[in-house]
Amino acid sequence: MAQINKPDDYFNTVTWTGNGSKITTGLRPDLIWYKARDVSDYAGVVNAIIGDDYYLQTYSTDAETYYSGLLVSDSTGFTPSSIFTTNSYVAWNWLAGGTGASNTDGSITSTVSANTTNGFSIVSWTGTGDGTPASSGTLGHGLGSAPKMIIVKNRTDATNWPVYHAGNTSAPETEIIYLNLTNATADDNNFWNDTAPSSSVFTVAGDNSVNGSGDNMIAYCFAEKKGFSKFGSYTGNGNADGTFVYTGFKPSFVMHKRTDTTNNWIMQDNKRVGYNADNRILKANLNDAEQSVHEMDFVSNGFKIRTTGLGSNASGGTYIYMAFAENPLVGTNNIPATAR
Numbered sequence: 001m002a003q004i005n006k007p008d009d010y011f012n013t014v015t016w017t018g019n020g021s022k023i024t025t026g027l028r029p030d031l032i033w034y035k036a037r038d039v040s041d042y043a044g045v046v047n048a049i050i051g052d053d054y055y056l057q058t059y060s061t062d063a064e065t066y067y068s069g070l071l072v073s074d075s076t077g078f079t080p081s082s083i084f085t086t087n088s089y090v091a092w093n094w095l096a097g098g099t100g101a102s103n104t105d106g107s108i109t110s111t112v113s114a115n116t117t118n119g120f121s122i123v124s125w126t127g128t129g130d131g132t133p134a135s136s137g138t139l140g141h142g143l144g145s146a147p148k149m150i151i152v153k154n155r156t157d158a159t160n161w162p163v164y165h166a167g168n169t170s171a172p173e174t175e176i177i178y179l180n181l182t183n184a185t186a187d188d189n190n191f192w193n194d195t196a197p198s199s200s201v202f203t204v205a206g207d208n209s210v211n212g213s214g215d216n217m218i219a220y221c222f223a224e225k226k227g228f229s230k231f232g233s234y235t236g237n238g239n240a241d242g243t244f245v246y247t248g249f250k251p252s253f254v255m256h257k258r259t260d261t262t263n264n265w266i267m268q269d270n271k272r273v274g275y276n277a278d279n280r281i282l283k284a285n286l287n288d289a290e291q292s293v294h295e296m297d298f299v300s301n302g303f304k305i306r307t308t309g310l311g312s313n314a315s316g317g318t319y320i321y322m323a324f325a326e327n328p329l330v331g332t333n334n335i336p337a338t339a340r
Contacts, residue, residue: 004228007325010095010118011228013253013271014077018084023091024077030096030113031122031220032071032078033058035282037088037272037290046071049100049113049124050218052078056153059180059287064155064216090272090282092253094120097142105140106201114142119223127154129204129211136193137211138201139219146197147221148231149322151179152209155216159209162191164202167233167320168259172196173203177320180285182262197221227328231321233259234305238315242296242305249325251298255284256312256321263311266295270326277306298326 004010009027015037016023028048036042044055052072054064071091072079078091100113100122108128114121121142129135141147148166153159161179168175168185173196175185191210195203202221204211211217224231230247237243253269265284272280272290276297280290295312297304303323305313312319 004118004225004325004328007228007249007252007328010115010120011093011253011324013090013092013269015088015090015271016080017088018080018086020080020082022077022079025091025093026076027093027095028075028098029073029078029091029093030098031094031120032073032091033093034071034089034091036287037090037282039087040288042084042087042089043284043287045220046073047113047122047218047220048073048096048098049111049122050155054155056155056218057287058161059283059285061158061160061180063158090269092269094118096120096122100124103140103142105142106138108137108139110139112140112142116142116144117225118228119143119145119147119225121221123219123221125217127208127210127212127215127217129206129208129213131190131208132206133189133193135206135211136195136203138203140201141197141219141221143199143221143223145199145223147202148224149222150197150202151220152204153218154209154212155218157208157212157215159212162207162209164192164197165320165322166231177257177259178285179265182264182285184261185259222322228325230323233318233320236305236313236315236317236319238308238313240306240308242307242313244299244304245302245321247302247323247325249302249323249328250300251303251323252326253324254296254298254303254321256319258311258314258317258319260318266311268295268298270298300327
C-alpha cells in the first residue's frame with residue numbers, strides 16, 4: 001500500500017475572497033466542496049465526472065443546477081465564476097482519478113473516478129430502483145478496500161442526501177442518516193439493503209434518493225487510509241474537558257454528527273483562522289455563515305472535544321466523524337505534528 005507522506009497532495013483546504021482570480025490548491029481538485037463564510041449562501045459541491053458547470057447544494061434537496069463556468073478546475077486549482085463576489089469562502093478539495101472510466105464490477109455499470117492511494121472515489125450511474133429493497137443493485141467503487149463512508153445524491157430529483165457511515169451503530173448497513181438534515185440515525189433497509197460495502201462494490205436498494213429509476217445518481221466514497229483519513233465514532237462525556245479521539249494524525253479537517261438524536265453536521269478545518277481555541281465551525285446541512293464557536297482542539301494524534309454543547313459532547317451522546325490529516329504520525333515527511 002502506498003504511503004501518504006504529504007496529505008495535502010490528496011486533500012486540502014483553501015480560503016479566498018471573491019475577485020475572479022485563480023485559487024491554487026496544489027492538487028487537481030476532482031471534488032470541490034465550497035462554502036461562503038461570511039454570508040448565508042453558496043454551499044455546494046462540483047466534481048470532475050459531471051464537470052465544472054454543475055453543482056449540488058449540500059444543505060438542500062434540490063436537483064443538480066447548471067451554471068456556466070461555476071468553478072473551472074485544472075491540474076493545480078480552480079477559477080471561481082464572478083458569482084463568487086467579494087465575500088469570503090472556503091473550499092475543501094479532494095484528488096480522485098480525473099473524469100472517470102466505466103466500471104462493471106457491480107450489477108449496475110458505473111463511471112468511476114478513483115484514487116486508491118488516498119481512498120477516495122466518485123461514482124456516477126443511472127438508477128434502477130423501483131422504490132423497494134427488492135430492486136437493489138451493486139456498484140463498483142474502484143477503491144480496492146471497503147468504503148467507511150458513502151454520501152449519495154439523486155442529481156435529477158429533489159431528494160435528501162443519504163449517508164452510509166461505518167461508525168453508525170454496530171450494524172451501519174442497516175442505518176440511514178442524511179447529510180442535509182439533522183435527523184438521528186434510523187433503521188431502514190431501503191437504502192443499503194442491509195448489506196455492507198465490500199472491497200469492490202457497495203449496495204443501493206430501491207429508494208429514489210439512492211437509486212431512482214432512470215435518474216442520474218452520484219456518490220462520494222471514502223475508504224480509510226492509515227495516517228491520512230479516519231472514520232469512526234465517539235461517546236460524549238458532557239464535560240468541557242471532553243472526549244479525546246485518536247486518529248493517528250494531526251487533523252486538518254473534521255466533520256462530525258450526533259446520531260442518537262437530532263443535531264447538525266459540524267465542520268472544522270485548519271485554515272479558517274486555524275488554531276486551537278479558535279477552530280471556527282460551519283454546518284454542512286445549513287447555508288448559514290461561519291460561527292466563532294470552539295468545539296474541539298486539533299492535536300498531534302487526534303482531536304479533543306472542548307465544549308459541553310449537545311452537538312459535540314452530550315453526556316452519553318453518540319457521534320460519527322470523518323477526519324483528514326495535516327501531518328501523519330507515520331511516513332517520511334519529517335514534519336513534526338505539533339498542536340497550535
